[in-house]
Amino acid sequence: MITTEPVITVKNMVKKFGNFVANDNLNFEVYKGEIFGFIGANGAGKTTAIRILCGLSTPTSGEMKVGGFDIYRQTEKIKQNIGYMSQKFSLYEDLTINENIRFYGGIYGMKIADRKVRTEKMLERLELTEYRNRKIGDLPLGWKQKLAFSIAILHNPKIVFLDEPTGGVDPITRRQFWNLIYEAVEQGITVFVTTHYMDEAEYCDRVSIMAEGRIVALDTPERLKKQYSANNMDEVFLKIAR
Amino acid sequence: MNRFLAFLRKEFYHIFRDPRTLVILFGIPIAQLLLFGFVLTNEVRNVKIAVVDHSKDYLSIRLTERLLSSGFFQLAALPKSESEYEGLFRSSKVKEIVVFEPDFARKLIKEGKAGIQVIADASEPNAAQLVVNYTTAIANGFVKDEFTKDQKVPGINIKVRMLFNEDMRDAYNFIPGLIAVILMLISAMMTAITITREKETGTMEILLASPLKPIQIILGKVVPYLILSIINALVVLLLGYFVFEVPIIGNLALLLGEILLFIFLALSLGILISTFANSQLTALAMSGFVLMLPSILLSGFIFPVKNMPVPLQIVANLMPPRWFIEINRTVMLKGGGIETIWPNTVILLGMSVIFILISIRKFKIRLQ
Amino acid sequence: MIEVKDLHKQYGDIVALDKVSLTVGRGELFGLIGPDGAGKTSLMRILMSLLLPDGGTATMNELDVVKDYKEVRLITGYMPGRFSLYPDLTVEENLKFFATVFGTTIQENYYLIKDIYQQIEPFKNRRAGKLSGGMKQKLALSCALIHKPEILILDEPTTGVDAVSRKEFWEMLKRLKSMGITILVSTPYMDEASMCDRIALIQQGRLMSVATPHEMIESFPEDLWAVHTRKIYETSKHLEKLSSTLSVNSFGQVLHLVTSKGVHSAESIQKYLLEKGELEITIEPSSATIEDVFILLMNHHKHLK
Structure with a gap:
C-alpha cells in the first residue's frame, strides 16, 4: 500500500571524502510502503547514501530523517527501526542458520517467543527448515542472499535497506528474491534497494538514477520510460547518460 | 633485465607513495632507538668514585687530578683496603673505584705499559659501562698528552671489573640487539606485507599470468627492501655511535658483512611468510608472532639466553636473531673477529639457505 | 583457438567444473554466461594456467595450458574478475609496467590500444585508484592488450560498470575481434549475450547449452507469452496454476509465461484469466530472450537431478 507519507526525507545531503564528493546535494523522499530503487554504476554514490541513512556514516551536511528520527541525533533509534543487508553477504559463515538467526534476534532485542514463531515461519517460507543446522558457508549464494534478506526483516523493521542484494x-533466484521483497512490502515494510540490473529497476515503484554523486532522474519507471520515449530502463539510462 | 628494472621502479613508487610504509620504514627504527636509548642511558656527571693509589707518584696523581677535574667524576672515598670496596658500592657511596698499581710512573715510562684497575657497579649495567668508558677515554687521553713528544706512546693497561653483574648484560647491548629487531621488522615484515598486498589487490593474478618468472617477482620485491634495510642498519649504527656513543671496536667491514647476511635471512623469512599468508593482515600477524616477539624476547636481546629454562633455550637457538645479536655484540663491543663468530655465521648462512629454498619451492606459479 | 575437453575441477566436495567441453574458434567473440559460482572464473583461471584442472585438457592455440603454461601466458591477455591494477600507480605507470613485464613498449603496440587508451589518456597522470569504474575497465583492458595477445580472457569485465561504459566496452571488443583476436568473455548479464558470436550458458559447473544467441532464441522449444498486467504479483499467482504452465517470470513490468508447446493460445489464456477476475490484461506471443532460455534450462536441469 503506497502512501504519500514520507518515511525517509533527505534534504541537501552532501558527503565528501577529502576532495572527493560522493554525494552531491541529494534531495528526495521515500514514501511509506513503496519500493524505492537507487540505480547507478559502482562509485555513483549509492552505497555512501545508504550507509548515511542507516546511521553507519555521518554526512558532511544536510538534513535527513529516517522513520521520523533525526540522522545526527537519533541514530540508535534509527537502527532499531531499520533492517540492512549489504552488498557483501552479511551473515556469519561459520555459524549455522539457527545461530545466525538467534544472534540477529538478540541484537535487535526480539522477544524469544516472538523470534521463535517468526523463525519457523521464515524457514518454512524459504524451504530451509531441514537445513537449519547447516553452516551458512555451506549454502549456495542464492540461498544465502534470500536468508540474509529474511533475517534483515525478522524484527519487522519500518524500512529495509538492500545494497545490491x-x-x-x-x-x-533473482526473481525469487524479488518475490520476497514484494511479500515484505505487503507486510508494510518500506524497501530501499540499489541494483545494477536495469530490469530490476522496473520492479520498483519509483527509481532514482544516480551518476557521479548526483540524482539525475527520479520518477516511476513508467513515467521515466515515457519521458525519454524508451522501451525499457536500460534505454532510459543510456539516454540520460548521453 | 628491463622487466626487472620496471618491477623495481614500481616497488619504489609503492613505497614512496604510501606514508604508512615510510613511517614504518624510517620512523619506527629511530623511535625505537631513541626510546631504548633514553630508557637505558644515564648522563655521566659528577659520578662519585673512589681512588686507591698504590704508587702515589707524579703520574698517578696527575691522572687522578685529570679524572676529577673532568667534571664527570667526584671523589667520594679513599678506601684503605679491598675489603671496603663492596661496602662502598652497596651503600651507593661510589659507582666506580680506580686502583693504580704500584710503580705506575716507572712502569709506564720504562716498560711502556702500566696498569689501572677499574671496578664498577654493574647493577646498573648501562651506566656502569658509560662510566668505565669515560674513565678509559680520559686515561688514554692523558697518556697521549703526557707523551706527545715521544715516538712511542706507552699504553695504560686498564683492567675492568664489573661487580654484581660481571657479564654486563643489557649495557650497550641494546644497539646490537636493536639492529636485529629493526632488520627483522623492516626486511621480513615489509616483504611479507608487500607480497600479500599484491594478492589482495588481485594484481598477483596478473603477474602470475605474465611471463615473469617467480624468481623475478621475488627479487623485484626483495631488492628495494634490501636497499632500505641497509640504509636503516647504517642509520642505527650511526645514531648509536654518535648519539649514544656505542663504539664499534671490531672490524667494520666484517660487521657490515654480517648485517648483510642477516638482512638476506630476514628477507627470505618474509617471502616464506608471504607464501602462507593471503592477506596483509595475516602477514602482519604472522610477522608479529613469528618474528617480532621471539626476536625481542628469545634472542638474548633483553633476557640472556643462558638464564632461560632449557626448553626455551632450545627454542631460542632456532631464532636467527639470537645468533646475530651475539655476532653483533662480539664484533661491536668486544672487537672479536671472524675466528670467534664463524659458528654463528655458518648457522645464519644455513638458515638463510633453508628459508630461501622453501620459499622458492612454495612460491606458487599458480593460484590456490 | 581455445579447445577445452572434459575439464574437471573440484574444491573439496564442491564441483566447480563438471566435464566441460568447449571450442572457441580463432577470432571468435565467445561469451560465457552464468551467475556467480557457476564455474566461469575457475574455467578462465585454468585457461590462464593459474589453476590446475583435476581432469581433462585445455589448449590455447594448440598450447597445453598445463605443460606449456609459459608460452600460454605469453600469447594471452587477461583481465581478472576484480579490478587488478595498482591503485597507487598512475594510469601511464600501470600501462608502462605491464608493457615492460611482457617485454614490449607502449609505442610498439599502441595501434592496438589506441581507440581505448585515447579515452583515458587525458587522465594519464591520475592514480588508477581514483578513476571511475568505466575508466578503470578501459585501463585494465589496455593493460591486458599491450603485449598484443592472440587470445583475450576477460572475467566479468562489465560487472559494476555503468550502462554507457558497458556498451562502449562491447564495441571495443567487437573491434578487437575484427583484428583477429580470439576473445573469451564472461558476464552475469544475460542481455549482453547478443553481443557475442556464440555463447555458453553455464550453471553449477556445467554447460547447459552452447550456440549462437540467435539459435538459442530460435530453438526455444516451448510457447512463450508476454503478459501485460497492472497486478504482476496476483496475475503471476493465477498463471502459475494454469494447466501446462512451465514457468512465470517477471521481466520488468511484463510477465513471461512459458507453456508447453501448442497447448494454449493467447485467447485461451485470456479466457482463463478472465475467469479469475483479471480484466485489464493483454497477452501476445513473444520471442524468448537469453534469460528465458537460461531459466528454462535451469529448471530442466533441476528436474534431471
Missing part, C-alpha cells in the same frame, strides 16, 4: 545471482 542480487548481484551475481542466477535469474531464477
Whole structure:
C-alpha cells in the first residue's frame, strides 16, 4: 500500500571524502510502503547514501530523517527501526542458520517467543527448515542472499535497506528474491534497494538514477520510460547518460 | 633485465607513495632507538668514585687530578683496603673505584705499559659501562698528552671489573640487539606485507599470468627492501655511535658483512611468510608472532639466553636473531673477529639457505 | 583457438567444473554466461594456467595450458574478475609496467590500444585508484592488450560498470575481434549475450547449452507469452496454476509465461484469466530472450537431478 507519507526525507545531503564528493546535494523522499530503487554504476554514490541513512556514516551536511528520527541525533533509534543487508553477504559463515538467526534476534532485542514463531515461519517460507543446522558457508549464494534478506526483516523493521542484494545471482533466484521483497512490502515494510540490473529497476515503484554523486532522474519507471520515449530502463539510462 | 628494472621502479613508487610504509620504514627504527636509548642511558656527571693509589707518584696523581677535574667524576672515598670496596658500592657511596698499581710512573715510562684497575657497579649495567668508558677515554687521553713528544706512546693497561653483574648484560647491548629487531621488522615484515598486498589487490593474478618468472617477482620485491634495510642498519649504527656513543671496536667491514647476511635471512623469512599468508593482515600477524616477539624476547636481546629454562633455550637457538645479536655484540663491543663468530655465521648462512629454498619451492606459479 | 575437453575441477566436495567441453574458434567473440559460482572464473583461471584442472585438457592455440603454461601466458591477455591494477600507480605507470613485464613498449603496440587508451589518456597522470569504474575497465583492458595477445580472457569485465561504459566496452571488443583476436568473455548479464558470436550458458559447473544467441532464441522449444498486467504479483499467482504452465517470470513490468508447446493460445489464456477476475490484461506471443532460455534450462536441469 503506497502512501504519500514520507518515511525517509533527505534534504541537501552532501558527503565528501577529502576532495572527493560522493554525494552531491541529494534531495528526495521515500514514501511509506513503496519500493524505492537507487540505480547507478559502482562509485555513483549509492552505497555512501545508504550507509548515511542507516546511521553507519555521518554526512558532511544536510538534513535527513529516517522513520521520523533525526540522522545526527537519533541514530540508535534509527537502527532499531531499520533492517540492512549489504552488498557483501552479511551473515556469519561459520555459524549455522539457527545461530545466525538467534544472534540477529538478540541484537535487535526480539522477544524469544516472538523470534521463535517468526523463525519457523521464515524457514518454512524459504524451504530451509531441514537445513537449519547447516553452516551458512555451506549454502549456495542464492540461498544465502534470500536468508540474509529474511533475517534483515525478522524484527519487522519500518524500512529495509538492500545494497545490491542480487548481484551475481542466477535469474531464477533473482526473481525469487524479488518475490520476497514484494511479500515484505505487503507486510508494510518500506524497501530501499540499489541494483545494477536495469530490469530490476522496473520492479520498483519509483527509481532514482544516480551518476557521479548526483540524482539525475527520479520518477516511476513508467513515467521515466515515457519521458525519454524508451522501451525499457536500460534505454532510459543510456539516454540520460548521453 | 628491463622487466626487472620496471618491477623495481614500481616497488619504489609503492613505497614512496604510501606514508604508512615510510613511517614504518624510517620512523619506527629511530623511535625505537631513541626510546631504548633514553630508557637505558644515564648522563655521566659528577659520578662519585673512589681512588686507591698504590704508587702515589707524579703520574698517578696527575691522572687522578685529570679524572676529577673532568667534571664527570667526584671523589667520594679513599678506601684503605679491598675489603671496603663492596661496602662502598652497596651503600651507593661510589659507582666506580680506580686502583693504580704500584710503580705506575716507572712502569709506564720504562716498560711502556702500566696498569689501572677499574671496578664498577654493574647493577646498573648501562651506566656502569658509560662510566668505565669515560674513565678509559680520559686515561688514554692523558697518556697521549703526557707523551706527545715521544715516538712511542706507552699504553695504560686498564683492567675492568664489573661487580654484581660481571657479564654486563643489557649495557650497550641494546644497539646490537636493536639492529636485529629493526632488520627483522623492516626486511621480513615489509616483504611479507608487500607480497600479500599484491594478492589482495588481485594484481598477483596478473603477474602470475605474465611471463615473469617467480624468481623475478621475488627479487623485484626483495631488492628495494634490501636497499632500505641497509640504509636503516647504517642509520642505527650511526645514531648509536654518535648519539649514544656505542663504539664499534671490531672490524667494520666484517660487521657490515654480517648485517648483510642477516638482512638476506630476514628477507627470505618474509617471502616464506608471504607464501602462507593471503592477506596483509595475516602477514602482519604472522610477522608479529613469528618474528617480532621471539626476536625481542628469545634472542638474548633483553633476557640472556643462558638464564632461560632449557626448553626455551632450545627454542631460542632456532631464532636467527639470537645468533646475530651475539655476532653483533662480539664484533661491536668486544672487537672479536671472524675466528670467534664463524659458528654463528655458518648457522645464519644455513638458515638463510633453508628459508630461501622453501620459499622458492612454495612460491606458487599458480593460484590456490 | 581455445579447445577445452572434459575439464574437471573440484574444491573439496564442491564441483566447480563438471566435464566441460568447449571450442572457441580463432577470432571468435565467445561469451560465457552464468551467475556467480557457476564455474566461469575457475574455467578462465585454468585457461590462464593459474589453476590446475583435476581432469581433462585445455589448449590455447594448440598450447597445453598445463605443460606449456609459459608460452600460454605469453600469447594471452587477461583481465581478472576484480579490478587488478595498482591503485597507487598512475594510469601511464600501470600501462608502462605491464608493457615492460611482457617485454614490449607502449609505442610498439599502441595501434592496438589506441581507440581505448585515447579515452583515458587525458587522465594519464591520475592514480588508477581514483578513476571511475568505466575508466578503470578501459585501463585494465589496455593493460591486458599491450603485449598484443592472440587470445583475450576477460572475467566479468562489465560487472559494476555503468550502462554507457558497458556498451562502449562491447564495441571495443567487437573491434578487437575484427583484428583477429580470439576473445573469451564472461558476464552475469544475460542481455549482453547478443553481443557475442556464440555463447555458453553455464550453471553449477556445467554447460547447459552452447550456440549462437540467435539459435538459442530460435530453438526455444516451448510457447512463450508476454503478459501485460497492472497486478504482476496476483496475475503471476493465477498463471502459475494454469494447466501446462512451465514457468512465470517477471521481466520488468511484463510477465513471461512459458507453456508447453501448442497447448494454449493467447485467447485461451485470456479466457482463463478472465475467469479469475483479471480484466485489464493483454497477452501476445513473444520471442524468448537469453534469460528465458537460461531459466528454462535451469529448471530442466533441476528436474534431471
